[in-house]
Amino acid sequence: MDFTLSPEVEDYRLRVRDFVARRILPIETDPANYDEHENIADAPLASLRAQAKEAGLWAPQMPKSRGGVGLGVVGMAALYEEMGRSIFGPVAFNAAAPDDGNMIVLEKVATEAQKERWLQPIVDGKVRSAFAMTEPMPGAGSDPSAMRTRAEWRGDRWVVNGHKWYITGAGVARHFILIARTSDDSRKGLSAFLFDADQPGWEIVRRIPIMGPEEHGGHCELRFDGLEIAPENVLMNIGDGLKLTQIRLGTARLTHCMRWLGMAKRATEIAAAYVRERDSFGSKLHQHEGVQWLMGEAAMAIEVGRLLTMRAAWKLDQGDFARKEVSMAKIQVSETLHKAVDTAIQLCGARGYSKDTPLEWMYRYARQARLVDGASEVHKMVLSRFYMDEGLDFWGWR
Structure with missing residues (x-):
């Protein structure tokens, strides 16, 4: 390749x-x-x-x-x-x-x-946006079929009632994509809608405090109470909400991986600069075998993540959904990010734990990577299903 x-x-x-x-x-x-x-x-x-x-x-x-x-x-x-x-x-x-x-x-x-x-x-950068899908229990999370927010056709428009939370960027967003239930059909029961922050019938209940740091607009809890949406603001067709979510999340999960790889590399870069200069027991830190093991493991994990990410990116460019490849990249890179930052903090000692470097910022940020856009365990379930269906062809060269 x-x-x-x-x-x-x-x-x-x-x-x-x-x-x-x-x-x-x-x-x-x-x-x-x-x-x-x-x-x-x-x-x-x-x-x-x-x-x-x-x-x-x-x-x-x-x-x-x-x-x-x-x-x-x-x-x-x-x-x-x-x-x-x-x-x-x-x-x-x-x-x-x-x-x-x-x-x-x-x-x-x-x-x-x-x-x-x-x-x-x-x-153009004139407005920010948000994607409103996740709900409080017992609503939809990793399982969209549990969606409880509903949109009902009344007269000449859709009327939405329901509850969402952990909606990234909602605090400053002007344009929203909303996923809501429009029927009880198991495959075609969800639909996607567009609405503007200025429309009545919804509110931000709170900006949920998180481990942080936060994206612009935070992670918000939203409540819908009669939000009206005109038919021209339906995305795709009624019943295509799950399909739209799959289209969006496939590439979105991979773009997370791309950005996280850069952050993981930066963390190892900070650590490398420190161990190259820090004296310890008569030699530089980077000359100690234990330090070399940690740096080597982190570097190798990042490279594995890069290869998986680029493989998935290539398949997406060919028109493939690349579900298996994206799931593998998501697991590997999210866990690698945490490993790389944790290793960097360990090697930098008190300096890494302080705010003299961005490592502690990265560490708090990295913990969400194994949760957002599907927890690692959910993606492992996806890979297991692929393997049970494909057997040895799971590792094909196509």
Whole structure:
């Protein structure tokens, strides 16, 4: 298999790497550039976004006709990894969740009128967005069939009542994709809707405190009480909500992996710089065998994650859903991120545990990776089903 990037993608990758190094990493070092939720504040973010647009590096996942770079999934993998080297990187290029996944699915399935109304403002960076699916118990989580939020047809529109929570970015989002039940059909019972934050009939109950740090807009609990949605704001067709969710989450799970790989590499980079200079018992730390084992294991785990991610990206570019490959990448990379950051903190000692480096920020952030977009255990169940169906063909060379 040839993983060589095309000259175009390699040029973009190097430009993103340079942009991150020269313009974003210095922003991380000043506490004044953080908001109260430990993410980049609005003013420095606006400046970085303007610079990314000027540099021609804005929204690499979107077509050039929409103001993006127009890369396929393989190209996105290479660039997102470079962006992920900074904790502020992805959002500066308009490649952070949940906007990233929402833009990708809207570009794939929305009508032209819907793209102009709902997608283009997100691409332009004028509004933020959210994807409202997860519900409190006993509602939908990893199992969408448990969906309890309902949309009922009344007169000439859909009326939504229900309850959602842990909706990423909802605190600042203007455009929402909402998944709700429209029938009790086991396969076609869910539908997807678009609504605007200004519409009546819904509220943010609270911004749920988390281990943090938080994405912009936090993770919110929402309640719907008579939200009205016109038929032109149905995404795809009534009954296609589960299909839309699968389309969105396939690529979205993988873009998480791409960004997490960059963060894992940054953590090992910080650790390597420390152990190279730190003296201990008559020699540099990196010369100790135990330290070498830890660094080698982390580096190898990251490379395995990169190969799985790029394999899944290539299959997505071929039009395959790549469910098996995405699940393998999601498990490997989410657990590798946690391992890499934990190893880096261990090697840096008290310095790693302090706020003198971004490692403690990364550590708290990394814990969610094994939960979001399907817990590792759910993806292992997916892989088990594939294996039981395919047997030895699970490891085919096709």
